[in-house]
Amino acid sequence: MVSNEFAIAIMAAGKGTRLKSKHPKVLHEIGGRALLLHVIAAAETVVRADHIFCIIGHESDRVRTAVAATGVQFVLQPEQRGTGHALQMLKADFELSGRPIPQHLLVLSGDVPLIRPETIAAVRDTHLREHAAMTILTAVPADPTGYGRVLRASADKPEVTAIVEQKSLRSDQLSAPEINSGIYCFETAALFARINALTTNNTHGEFYLTDIAAMLVAEGKRVVAIKADSVDEVLGANTIAEMMHLDAAMRLSTAHRLMAQGVTIFRPETCVIDAHVTVGPDTIIEPYVQLLGNTHIGSDSRIRSYSVIQNSRLGDNVLVRNGCILDTSEVANNAILGPYAHLRPESRIGEAAHIGNFVETKKTIIGRGSKANHLSYLGDAVIGDGVNIGAGAITCNYDGVHKHPTIIGDGAFIGSDSTLVAPVTIGAGSYIAAGSSITEEVPEGALALGRSRQTTKPGWVAARKAAAKQNTNS
CATH class of the missing domain: 2.160.10.10 (Hexapeptide repeat proteins)
Structure with missing residues (x-):
């Protein structure tokens, strides 16, 4: 693999309002490390650290300081206007810095700490094998309600026809089991050619990266999906309770790993x-x-x-x-x-x-x-x-x-x-x-010996009691 074939972008700019915390979301810890450090560690098994780009925004200086020792690159997203906007900032950074643009870009979320290196590698390998313009990592939770769904051409084929938000699902689509994890791999040229065409014509007024899938499908480009082995590894944490669920899952996984090794x-x-x-x-x-x-x-x-x-x-x-x-x-x-x-x-x-x-x-x-x-x-x-x-x-x-x-x-x-x-x-x-x-x-x-000499006075206690008694009677 040539050095500029793959790069990884990690979304790490969000505030995490629902955590009710003054600290950056990606610096909250589970399993003894910041969320973002877990994601970087998994990413480093696929590409070198200098091919990992952390897109930072809220409390950017703190985030940069916390993970600087990993050797990753940083891209600033001063305003957090959505996932699509984050990659617009990455595109602009490549153009401004003159860095070679990688052939493929894998996108991870900085608040999805259970993502496994094997899963990242599987997304990469599927993307290359299928010659896809975009590859989407999906998962199948027990209850997909509330999540955006990934719709396939047929259940046994990888081709994706659409990513549809929960509120936009038709009645015949409500049973679609696969959710969008927010983890993608792109042919970078295809992504960057369309990234600035994104609009904010949606409820939240943000640039959504999922709209790229619709553009590519409409143009006949190949968009495919791959399922994660476990839904837990693609779950993010929007509340402290959800974060503690991930912490418990990670620690139990660590215990099982140790027990498998004879502990x-x-x-x-x-x-x-x-x-x-x-x-x-x-x-x-x-x-x-x-x-x-x-x-x-x-x-x-x-x-x-x-x-x-x-x-x-x-x-x-x-x-x-x-x-x-x-x-x-x-x-x-x-x-x-x-x-x-x-x-x-x-x-x-x-x-x-x-x-x-x-x-x-x-x-x-x-x-x-x-x-x-x-x-x-x-x-x-x-x-x-x-x-x-x-x-x-x-x-x-x-x-x-x-x-x-x-x-x-x-x-x-x-x-x-x-x-x-x-x-x-x-x-x-x-x-x-x-x-x-x-x-x-x-x-x-x-x-x-470094102590005072002991002095012992025999009969002292009896004499003292007798004197005390005499004083009482007088």
Whole structure:
């Protein structure tokens, strides 16, 4: 395929008034990503990113910024005057920029996030095979009422005779099952030769791209249709409720994909799993787990209920007990977390390490086999192998202005309720006595105590009670 044979235009200019939201419609998220990013990802499987043209309008700067990293091109539609008007802007952009005009143009909607790469490729291939001037992707919902219908010459042939809006259907056409998805492929020369002939002679006063089909049919040009395998993949979202329907469908599809790859997911309908999460075989996901963003979990692991894992990478045979929160962290093979552990960004938990209940880490490296099992805070720390962190121990990393590091050598023992005031280094194999406040370097193999001397006064309680009683009686 030559480089300029195909391009894709994505309609992304609309406001989405019925969402009742101040945010651009195509930037609303399902499956952990903006609607438009899902569509771009599908389009990129068919053409290179620089052959994808996002037609933007409402909040155009925000939309451009949100998807700029994909490398797609942008075309501005300052006034949103319909789908036909959007492609008029694209035609004008080609002419003004001097870009080579592609032989074929595939048109997608930026608010149809479930469209599959296989379906886009099928539209392209049908368009080429049928030598069509226009190819229309259709779907057959359980109830087509309210949708524009695609009428064929006969049920077993691809030729289309018309696209008719619901209100214009004759009584003998009401049972027509196929709806227009708004996804098309055009012979670009045929499209651009007619695009400026569109009129706004309709109820909404807009330029409709569907009118191109009528022009082509009237001129004897070939217009064909292809059905999508699933109606869900061509549905857009005009309300928050509809968007959540698509979100549920995408997440359930993701769960089914993972289960087909050997992952056990108990009650998948209760889990929130983003579309780009990957999980290795023989891992078990319990109910009410959230796996978000660019998260990867290895094989033979178990994620127990109510844990939330975001943008993190977990190795094989990892156990995440109930209620843990992980954000932008790494966990090596055979580690155990929780219950209720909190790994904040840049935490790296070593192989076979244990991070227990109500332990919080931040920007901290935990070495192989090290343990912090209870009620600790470990921030801006590098902790070696085989270290034991007692209950309630904390690193005091912040002086009110700057963060400071704590370094703990291999095999050190940090007693319960110890306070390590950074910057400080605890040598390998050293012991910190429980309840100590450590402010100076501790050499290897040393015992450090940093607590006040205990004073004990035998009989003090009885004497105090007797004195209190005497005062009461006097």
